[in-house]
Amino acid sequence: MTTDSATGTAGLPTGQSGPDHQAAAQRLAQVLELCRSGRPEEAEGPYRALCGSPPQEPAALLSLADAARILGRPADSVAWAEAAVRRQPDRAEGWSVLALAFIAAGRVDDGYAAAAEALRRTGQEETGGAAAVQAHRAQALARLRRGQLAEAAAACDTALRLADGAAQSAQPLRQAQAEALGTLALVRMLEGRAEEAEALFRRALSHRPVLPEILGNHASLLARLGHDEKALEQAEQAVALRPRLVGTLHLIGTLHHRSGQLESAIAVFHRVLAVDPGHLDARLLLADSLRVAGHWTEAVTVCRDGLALIADPDDRTRTALLANLGTALQSGGDAAGALEAYGAALRLTPDLPEVHNNLARLHQETGNPDDAIEDLRRAAAGRPLPLPLRRTLLSLLIAAGRTAEAETEAFGIARTAPDDAELCFGIAALFLQGGWRDQALPYVRKAIRLAPDMPRNWIAFVEALRDAGPPASGEGADQGLRTDLLAALGRPEVESAGLSRAIAGVLMASPVLKALAAPEEGPGDDGRTLDGKSLALLADGSLAGLAEDALLLAHLRAAPVCDPRLERALTRLRRVLMLALTGPGLPDRPSWRTLCAAIAEQCFLNEYVFAETDGEFQVLAVLVRAAEAALASGEQPPAVLVALLGAYRPLYRWERAEALQALSWPEEIARLLNRQVAEPLAEAAIQAELPELTPISHPVSVGVRAQYEENPYPRWMNTGLLPEPMPLSRFLHALFPHAALPAAPAWNAPDWEAPEVLVAGCGTGREAVWAASTLKNAKVLAVDLSRRSLAYATRQSRRLGLKTIEFAQADLLELGALGRRFDVIHSVGVLHHMEDPMAGLRVLRGMMSPHGVMEIGFYSAAARRPILAARQFIAERGHPPTLDGIRHVRRDILALPEGHPARAVIHSPDFYGTSACRDLLMHVHELHVTLHWLADALAALKLEFLGFRLADPAVAALYRKRFPEDPAMTSLARWDRLEAEHPMIFGGLYQAWVRARP
Incomplete structure (x- = not known):
């Protein structure tokens, strides 16, 4: 052990006497008070004055050593303690303070030796006292720094035994006891004995609740246990008392980084490095936070400054900084610099999976996916790749279109852990990202079997089957898919409409439904008699058997049918049931009742878009009279009737609807009456309550309002609600990882943790519900022209228990008069129904908060070509936008030959509902735009394009493959080129996220 200081405080003056002594004592008291009250910045001046003329008494020097430790000057602390020991070498307290100073300065061996000297000076250990307790604690800390946990615990036990055997009235002893308890708690935490550590920390804090080190270490334990909010609160208490407590500051920064509050994390990590520039972990997390927040240049500087501090070129700590430097350069678009940094990191440490992963991504981004694949295979060097790299390799094979190799790699990955739901989901997600839905389906179904309660597995299941029939499979697999589809319809995170085509594909394997979908022969053409095939199905019980098909019933109740074959089958089934069940002695069997009620729910969902014959119309009049007669005579009409x-027909429009509600019914009829009577009547009442924020006088607005009063759109049942909302910053960073977006709170912007959201043109409320349920703490104002649409939206939001949405009637063109600003504005499918979309866009631009974002949607002129062909076809035939007119439109389009440009619209889900079909093909006013127009509009309004929200992940994969030089995918010129090559990639609608230019 050495007692000579190597710091600037070596060779301290011998002190002073008289008035100077009194002034020094006052300054020392001031320094200690400022340090212990958490005001070290104020203590700096008096402390520097003391350094020039320090006290000479050993006790004062030890106090000065304590102040230096609090001020984050460990070398000074050692020097003052050494000076005290030189002046009074027989005093045990001085050696104890010196031991702690050595350990704080990283001189563990010297600290252990000084602690041993302190114990020797105390004579017998049993004599106790604060100095002995602190000496044993110093030995415990030294053992702890060496990783000798058992020995550290034993030293703490000795310290506590001595403290318990001594008088408890002395304040230094009580503090020493609390510190020993805190050190033992730290040992137990590092041993993984969390419950014991928690109890010890609480005991320590009950002795001395304001010891910063103990508060900080307890915060670390809370963070390990996942109690991040409590950990952050306690850590902030600790640094309020001792602002330069580096470890606790680092914990605070880590907690902010973990929660996505990047700007807060950046500020804290800067504080850490201001105290300790060599703190590698803080430097690495600072660089990562800066990179993710889009501050790439600063991230590069932080990494390079850290590298300059490392003198040894072979120091392995350089590897982490070089890896982070490469990542920052890669994010900032400096491919050459990133390659150089990755190469240097791999020369130091060749086996670095994360660097190989980033290097492969870099090759892919620079248009060399084959080089990326080969780089990973070279990294393996004949050995199996680590799992993260195998996933990267799989992703690259998918992006390169190397299907066979990708499937082989995926199978190999899954074989390593056959019962790992996380792994199966990861493989499925990669296939979905590449647009390979068929390849994703087996893995996502396996993930569902292994983890059926994980919402993201069901969301991926919908994505794998969206708008497509199921793959060809055997009978066993088909039954399994039936089971999965039925379970999915009961999940709150599943948007049922996305499964309609897949369900139809499964259902149409039924011989009964196939027979019903086939052309009719002989009797039955007039709609008043049954043909032979229908009679046979009735006779053998096949139709009644459909009531036992749980998937069919669930689908009919949950979402409109979007398949022409299944629609034909159900249209015919409805007529067959009507004609078969309306004779004398109307049968009311449960199977007929169940089937008829499910069809009634489906027809209400699609707003009676199924075709009708004159014969059915006549029989319907007979049924109505029969029901009215029963009610008039005090009898209950048969449930099947x-x-x-x-x-x-919707039951709420029947004048006897409320009389039906007053009666007792079987479950399926009660459910039907709730949907067709109770809910519409509730919406009618809501309409009268809705506030009107602005007048509606513009001629086009008046016309659009009239359409949606007649035909609210869309009639949705669920929106795929997530179980937990996420902060706006995290949502946007996930959607646009390359965008330089702020994290909340940032740049003195409004707190994005509770964003104000405007949904301008909310229709029936699906987007408003999405915003309120997806964005954490969102407060939503949702406006629309149509009160009927707003009433539907209000009822649905109440059903879902959402209380943060305010619905109101307003014209978007007049919203500027409200004088409000919003953090998020959503207006999709609205602006193109205006006479001048730019006028509406200007209004919304004026309502954005300074750091707000906006999602806007416009019809794509290229993708709407089939719609234009259909609209021209409709105009030639003169069909009006009424229910009968829409039925005739659909009949005529379905009869068109394959290849006719107008027939392509049958692939749109909107073709299969009355209001939806009118919105799709017969809208009162709509415009289409191009990407050139969109680019000019954004430039004129000083809006920055962040990216598109894409319904199909395959489109993003296509863009990345076509334009690897633009990983952010923000070039509208490149998107225009891609759309020219693939006119339908946007599905008819551009959905663009934008923000005000910084």
């Missing part, structure tokens, strides 16, 4: 009526 009520179901048949609801299958042809």
